[in-house]
Amino acid sequence: MTIATLSVRMDGAVKHDFEQFCAAVGMNASVAVNMFVRATLREGRIPFEIRTADPLYSPSSVASLLRAKAQFEAGRGQIHELRGDDE
Secondary structure (H helix, E strand, O other), rough: OOOOOOOOOOHHHHHHHHHHHHOOOOOOOHHHHHHHHHHHHHHHHOOOOOOOOOHOOOOHHHHHHHHHHHHHHHOOOOOOOOOOOOO
8 A cells, every 4th residue: 555645725723623623532633534535435425414504594494484474473473482301
């Protein structure tokens, strides 16, 4: 196996936080990146979900929330108290 170097540019604070995380879980950044690359190759995809935005703020969700707000403001809504799981 030939060893090669991969150089990645990132914000210095992000690098520091990543290195701190890696140390806390008993590895270094190189091991973590290698784990990511191997998982990507094994699964044939990025091994986590990538989204462009929070689905709560998708156009359809925002439209639904605005409709509900309009109905409530028009007097066609009810206020419900939130209950915990133990109630």
